[in-house]
Amino acid sequence: MNDEYLEAFLAESMEHVDRLEEGCLTLEREGPRPDLLADMFRAAHTLKGMSATMGFSHLAQLTHRAEDLLGSLREQPGTIRERHVEVLLLAVDRMRARLQSIAAAAREPDAPDDDVLAALAEVLQSEEAAADVGETGAGALGGLASLARQAAAEGKVLCELRIRLVPDCVMPGVRLAMVYQTLKQMAALVAARPEEEAVMAGRVEATEAVAAVIVAQGEIDQVRHAVLDVTDVAACEVSTLRPPAEEKVGTSHQEPQGPGRDAAPSGAKGARSSSDLRREPTLRVSARKVDLLINTLSDLVITKTRLATLVSSSDDPALREAVERLDRLTSEIQDGLMELRMVPVEAVFHRYPRMMRDLERRLQREFDFVMTGLDTEMDRVVLEEMGEVVVHLLRNAADHGLEPPEVRESCGKPRRGTIRLSAYASGGHVYIEVADDGRGIDRRRVLDSAVEKGLITPEEGAEMPDESVYALLFRPGFSTAERVSDISGRGVGLDAVRDKVEALGGRIRVESAAGVGTTFIIELPLTLAILPALLVACCGQVFAIPTANVEEVRRMTEDDVRHVQDRPVLPDAAGIVPIVDLAERLGLEARRDGYPRTAVVCRDGRRRLALVVDHVLDELEIVNKPLGRYLQGVKEFAGATILGDGRVSLILDVRSIANTA
Template structure:
């Protein structure tokens, strides 16, 4: 069978089914006894298996088949829902998403999922807690060194790949002076031989020297015990090293706490996420919508030309026809722009699983809430906004939300709250990420900013809290004490600000020490159409985005002053620099009939500038076009637009003019 013609349909359907499975698994974690969720997950997995088998993607079909077996046992009340089971199923969904993404880029969708199939087999055969068949012996490890389900699963998987799990206890000399340095050297030795997956005390306490004279590790390696012991003993001030293999010993049977059985009586059926979509829809490739928009822009140019001809000829029938055409094309423009709008839900949907995984990694408890996922944005913005939101959410969990013990000492709930909220206001969409964590430590940020020479000591003294918050967006800036997989390398928030500004948006920060922080992103509703003020400079027309304009004014020579070798004006008590656009863009000066100057006051955050132009033309909505691949770095120009009379007007990038 020729399957290429069905490939796009397969990819779209697969993504929808995987998203539904992901959402229902997270719902199932909150309500483990809700069989209706299990039925929906089973239905989506079964459909995906059938599609994959038909298309010849065996790895996807095999993995979904194993998921089906486990889900079927849950439906029949032969298995209970545990944290380990959900971890494995979510990992399987992640692998399936990866394979579908591989197919969408022209790959064959093949991936080694044998470890996931093996884990699903174990669950199906009754090992639902991640402990049975494990070679980890809790008795063998010191009582304080408890392994969670994820760590046990890692050990099991590594054994299949030829690694052996070791229990290592390192004893330091009683008079050891630099305990943290010795632990660091031990870790450095071990990292060349394998991987440390657990330490007691935790790494943070080892770095702070908050321990006695020994520490314990769980270590995965292919080296033999004697070699490892010898290499660790080469580190000075090490008194003794004990190395042993972690083996499973039979424990005395203890009465297990009975797991509540799944309720036989199901609640009201859950509405299927797949069936929520209207059946009166068709899928349209975004490239076709782009082509439609381009054709419409050509229509706008011809419409403008017809309007000019109509004015010249003054023919009643022609004027009436052109007026009707103008109204219809305006309605058509609104329809095309609406077709390009998509709910931001498709970006937000991937975050609950990420938050769950990250919270486990950081050993924190987090309640994650999404509000306003139905808010719509232009497709071009949707495609770009995902990465900045990932950075901000990771920042909230790592730097914002405190550990449960710390929160308890501060009379807070042990479970932290992170809220992701989207809403529309005017021609903008706002996205807020709020947490009830520690807030931003202004003194710590200022100290780090001075160390990194982001600001001088004298400048730091005059900064307001809002200005200090903006410093965290500086390149290479990080207040993390320890570099980890989550943060600490100074990469993240500067990327966030750059990306959001490239989309024509801004980002603000609000924070209260001990109460939490809120990051507010303001984005244009669409990148395809913007409201501008048309101005003339010499004989050329330029467009200034209305979102950047505070107001327009007329000034004289007497209103201008000189400060720091620059001409400035006093705008309501603030010194605002003047930018003469004819000099900037090298446009021949128009003859000045009088001493009056037309200015446009623009802003970027708290900073302002006054753009000097020759004449105001008026406000207009225009279609934004890029300058093409050969003109990517033109200073202070963000794009161009074609006006109704066929003329091209360049769009001024106000952010580039304000320093």
């Protein structure tokens, strides 16, 4: 199979699967709309055709059955229930799994999808049964439209009741007979599926039924509650059917369900609406091709810098003008390629609403999931690396941040909580925030756990500010969870979160208030490919320090230096800063004497250190190139770059140096 065709197929197919999943969540949250159902139907139809064309028969069959169900729901949007969304999401999961298998092996797995196909067939049959109610009514009294007009003429309404018995009902036929008898006592039963005659004759063992009744407007609730009072009835959903002239303003009557019945659907707020599901036309370019162009650009930048160095001593004005124009054009190309590398956070965030929906049901929590800043752009590499970090923080918020609904009510808070995922750019950085309005971090509980683990003494804990207390949560193996689950609470999470964030040149902090909630704030660089850096000289070699880590450059005299436990430190208004002689740290030469010295004060998160260098050379943008597999164990350096004169300059890893300072 042609790899290029397969790559294009997988990319477009994943988009259609994402559209289907987003549509399901919107359908569950906002209810059926013609444009939403039409968009979902088109996505399934297109995916079916593409799969068949590529020869992936199992995927084509699966999408065909999903398309059949969506087509039926388009014709009868008023019949959509939670079980339809559940089955469609089940099909979407299987579609995504098949596409991932195809991407890994370049072929479709042979295992069939009998379980998902059976689930789709079951709900599709229920839709056909609902349609049969209309056909039954049409044969008896001239159709539902006529019945609706007849009811309106009598000052009554035509209602459709969808009844479901408990799954383990022992005598479903008897229970349905009791339901039909109850309906006939309180209203006019004009149509039913299963048919009334078959139910009363004992020939039916179904656990679901659809009935049409004519009832007085003010007695709808009474009829519904009477049905719910019948033994083993789990749910009774009522929809009011209007005459054709009133269909545009027809209403649906649906009471909240109690325990054991269908829960009201909830989902993620801030997700794209159905109108946003139609993506703008795009030119698909693989990330590999963009990376190749960026590598070529980095060589061009290096060559340009080298040429500018050579021309600086020339008196030829035309040559100088040509180099200046080359510099402008290179900068424009660089900006354009960086924009290609930048992607909106929505590219990763779009998968979180489904995850949070499933967590809400699994944890028996009630919350709204809100996403903002989806159009915020950041480096694709950074964004992909942050995907699992955000997953952990969201799970932590749902599992430990929010209280159970009953606890929230007892505290005077709304039963439904809120978990918010936000992204925004500011000052050359991108910020990602995960916030909840839950119980907040219990300071005393954190300190007790830290003392028990021997991390601090009780006396130290009593004097620690909140920021330092919250920092304990990022210690390896630290956890205050009372139980260990497969969602969170195993003590292996927040330290990994911090390590990942700091490895990307970012930082993370926590804000919390008891009874109000907790917010994790992550600060990240916009891009890792080309970054501004400070060039410093040390023992004849040139090193680069990312300016994101540089706080200040200062001349350090002997009077400025103090000693703590025989180690030199530099006091300032913010505290004391450990002094690290870069030459000694890198083994270039022994400790040097003599003042004044040049010190570059660097910051890594809350830690600071003063790097002693010979002098500062320049500040410019550099191309960050990885060291390669054989040098990955060298902790002092984060990468390398090539300078304008052709020399290689190593990029210092301030975090690694700070760990030993």
